[in-house]
Amino acid sequence: MTREEITTGLAAILEEVAGVAPADVAEEKSFTEDLDVDSLSMVEVVVAAEEKFGVKIPDDEVQNLKTVGDAVSFIEKAA
């Protein structure tokens, strides 16, 4: 799966869970600062991403996923 495909998949999750416009989702965007995803919604994003991409994202890894790009890199490696 390409980085672009993962980003598109995350954008769909972010729209569903937090109402983020897909056009706003880009690798350099911070979940909390730029996309306004709060901590509870981030939990939902993580669980949905695990399901969608068939990966396991441990809780202590989530704090390192500051930007969309961080999440894409983690999923790319873990998938």
Next chain:
Amino acid sequence: MTKPDVVVTGLGATTPLGGDVASTWDAMLAGRSGVGLLTQEWAAELPVRIAAQLVVDPSEVLDRVRLRRLDRSEAIALIAAQQAWADAGLAGAGLDVERLAVSLGSGIGGLLTLLAQDDILETSGPRRVSPHTVPMLMPNGPAAHVGLELGAQAGVHAVASACATGAEAIALGLDIIRSGRADVVIAGGTEAVVHPLPLAGFAAMRAMSTRNDDPERASRPWDKARDGFVLGEGSGVVVLERADHAAARGARVYARLAGAGLTSDGYDIVQPHPEGAGAARAIARALADAGVAAGDVVHVNAHATSTPVGDMGEIKALRAALGTHPVLTATKSMTGHLLGAAGALESIATILAIHNGVIPPTINLDDPEDDLDIDVAAHKARHMEVPAALNNSFGFGGHNVALLFTRV
């Protein structure tokens, strides 16, 4: 110390009769029933297959992402509170939020969330349980969400006294303003538990009407053929305000909340006292608190849920505490029983009866009980001056709340 006057400056509601106060009130005056058959698949096997459901679903008002984090009872409380806030002219008015409080409760709480998330837990496991579960099911959730929306910082309170909740929340709001802690209190109740579990539970108590073949005639307070209450869902919210604060900003005033009386039966967990003793004492306390004579109360919006025992116990209480002169109505005949929201919605009906000089009807009162010796506005709305009126609410647990409203 003299008690400051407290007035009502805003109203909001979403009910089985309408998505706002105006449409609800119009439907009440027209004597329309909000009760219908439950067409959901899960209802087919239930002994009770009727309820009074919302006319306007919250999804028509709030956006999808917001609703993901709100129990239905929270969503409708928020909708009613937003309406009341705007109706009071407080939107964008720059109110000092350190002087703004919330007092709003629910009889049962976030039951729909609890049951839905339990289903997810059972079928998909703990990791799939929503992180929003706890704030959605906690009983203070509706009050907290309203407080958050409006930025209230003088305290957020969630009263719980079953079917007296909405009225008790308004009584607490009165106390808060009188104590000097806030100038404005957003007060009311909310309930959204149309689900097989509470329907089965209430039906198991033999408390509900099983008139499944004629839903619009199922809620019939004081009628000889009544066979129990009909479950309703909805929310009602009022804006309470210190009178001089309202006057200073030139607010429109609907009525004065002149007094409140609260008692507990100390008798039974669910049965009302057969003589209505606790209810009579609550009414007497409301009169004393308001400094209004029993003879001056011309209208009562009764609790009257359409149960065989409760309806006539209340009549005994009214007779003892007020006499037989007031004109009664039971708006539950149209709205069904909104449990924790009932006292709030019926306070709104009482306030509008005062403000508009018209008492909404009690429908389905075709064959009144022989002991019903108090005049009821049966079938049709009654146009008359209403200088002072009472709203009664009682709840499982033996809670009795009487609110006394007067014309300004």
